[in-house]
Amino acid sequence: MASSTDLAAAAKARGIKYLLISYTDLFGAQRAKLVPAQAIAGMQRDGAGFAGFATWLDMSPADADLFAVPDPQTLIQLPWKPEVGWLASDLYINGEPVDQAPRNTLKRMVAKAAEQGLTLKTGVECEFFLTTPDGKAISDAADSADKPCYDASALMRRYDVITEICDAMLALGWGAYQNDHEDANGQFEMNWHYADALTTADRHVFFKFMAKSIAEKHGLRATFMPKPFLGLTGSGCHAHVSLWKGEENVFADDAGELGVSKTGYNFLGGIIEHAEGLCALFNPTVNSYKRINAPRTTSGATWAPNTVTYAGNNRTHMIRIPEAGRFELRLADGATNPYLLQAGILAAGLDGMAKATDPGPRLDINMYTEGHLVKDAKRLPLNLLDAVRALDASPMLRASLGEAFVSSYVKLKMADWTSYTAALTEWERANTLDC
Numbered sequence: 557m558a559s560s561t562d563l564a565a566a567a568k569a570r571g572i573k574y575l576l577i578s579y580t581d582l583f584g585a586q587r588a589k590l591v592p593a594q595a596i597a598g599m600q601r602d603g604a605g606f607a608g609f610a611t612w613l614d615m616s617p618a619d620a621d622l623f624a625v626p627d628p629q630t631l632i633q634l635p636w637k638p639e640v641g642w643l644a645s646d647l648y649i650n651g652e653p654v655d656q657a658p659r660n661t662l663k664r665m666v667a668k669a670a671e672q673g674l675t676l677k678t679g680v681e682c683e684f685f686l687t688t689p690d691g692k693a694i695s696d697a698a699d700s701a702d703k704p705c706y707d708a709s710a711l712m713r714r715y716d717v718i719t720e721i722c723d724a725m726l727a728l729g730w731g732a733y734q735n736d737h738e739d740a741n742g743q744f745e746m747n748w749h750y751a752d753a754l755t756t757a758d759r760h761v762f763f764k765f766m767a768k769s770i771a772e773k774h775g776l777r778a779t780f781m782p783k784p785f786l787g788l789t790g791s792g793c794h795a796h797v798s799l800w801k802g803e804e805n806v807f808a809d810d811a812g813e814l815g816v817s818k819t820g821y822n823f824l825g826g827i828i829e830h831a832e833g834l835c836a837l838f839n840p841t842v843n844s845y846k847r848i849n850a851p852r853t854t855s856g857a858t859w860a861p862n863t864v865t866y867a868g869n870n871r872t873h874m875i876r877i878p879e880a881g882r883f884e885l886r887l888a889d890g891a892t893n894p895y896l897l898q899a900g901i902l903a904a905g906l907d908g909m910a911k912a913t914d915p916g917p918r919l920d921i922n923m924y925t926e927g928h929l930v931k932d933a934k935r936l937p938l939n940l941l942d943a944v945r946a947l948d949a950s951p952m953l954r955a956s957l958g959e960a961f962v963s964s965y966v967k968l969k970m971a972d973w974t975s976y977t978a979a980l981t982e983w984e985r986a987n988t989l990d991c
């Protein structure tokens with residue numbers, strides 16, 4: 557638990573008055589305590605105390621205190637409130653790491669890759685909507701085009717919010733490089749440079765917190781909900797993936813198909829093989845399944861996959877190989893837990909490498925219009941229940957991600973599903989009253 561950066565000294569030097577000691581629970585919610593700088597030294601050593609059961613963790617009210625021990629390397633001075641410092645934390649109980657905790661789970665996977673001298677590097681593309689504060693409508697009534705993607709005027713009407721977030725990323729040294737209006741009315745995407753998996757996951761967590769906070773400041777709401785508006789394109793979280801041995805990208809091979817090495821195809825094969833179980837992590841909400849497997853949207857396409865297939869530079873499949881040395885996983889959505897997204901990619905990819913898994917044939921067809929011609933393409937789960945059952949039934953994912961993590965995650969997600977199905981809906985009445 558020792559660390560090299562003295563947070564008390566860092567706070568003093570940077571004029572930080574309070575520190576948010578935060579952690580991400582199993583459902584991706586960010587929990588925090590706001591600690592005055594005067595008290596940070598003890599918290600850095602022992603962690604901040606929480607009642608784990610009160611958050612989305614598989615714990616009981618009788619459990620001992622959960623301690624969030626901040627990782628000083630993650631310190632970020634809030635760009636919109638510089639007197640506050642933010643910290644990601646690792647969870648401990650009775651001095652032992654909590655195996656089910658998402659950041660701990662990713663760190664175990666990163667360590668597993670490191671044993672082979674490998675580093676996963678990813679960039680994530682976080683799509684989100686800017687809505688009215690109640691979340692019921694997009695915030696810009698003039699943003700109503702059928703094909704709103706890259707709409708310059710709609711983008712500029714949100715200039716103040718988008719540039720405040722982008723300026724913050726530039727100041728933080730993330731290498732922000734573009735912002736656009738996305739394919740749904742009211743939808744945006746902001747891109748920053750890729751990095752190692754843990755760094756990207758911490759930034760992904762912070763990005764969501766920052767986008768929500770800055771939107772709120774401007775009287776708006778930023779939502780990463782996968783499908784907030786039926787008929788409009790949903791919010792994905794595409795991940796661009798490459799694997800490195802030191803300075804060498806082991807996915808790159810000039811002699812390989814599309815410039816991707818055998819290792820790259822095996823890694824990709826692992827993701828294809830375990831896609832159904834991974835959906836429980838990448839598409840973790842009831843709402844997620846209204847984005848994938850969705851009917852065509854008003855813009856003409858959903859841009860989300862329906863099948864477990866891959867292609868070259870073609871966005872209608874689950875995996876796209878846009879250029880040599882990397883692939884884009886288009887499966888995950890805005891609700892994915894940033895740590896579990898990276899952990900899932902690593903678990904399946906490393907398994908594919910270990911077993912030299914063949915990803916099957918590349919399909920260079922328009923999957924939305926010609927998908928029915930491919931008879932044996934695996935379908936994605938149709939709902940959260942099927943995905944959680946697939947994760948539950950996967951010996952590989954259980955072993956690789958950790959038995960304690962998978963058991964806890966499955967237990968809470970099953971309860972989530974049960975809570976959803978407990979509601980008596982109008983649809984049921986309309987379709988069943990006269991049975």
Ligand SMILES: [Mg+2]
Nearest residue numbers: 681683738745
């Ligand atoms: Mg996009």
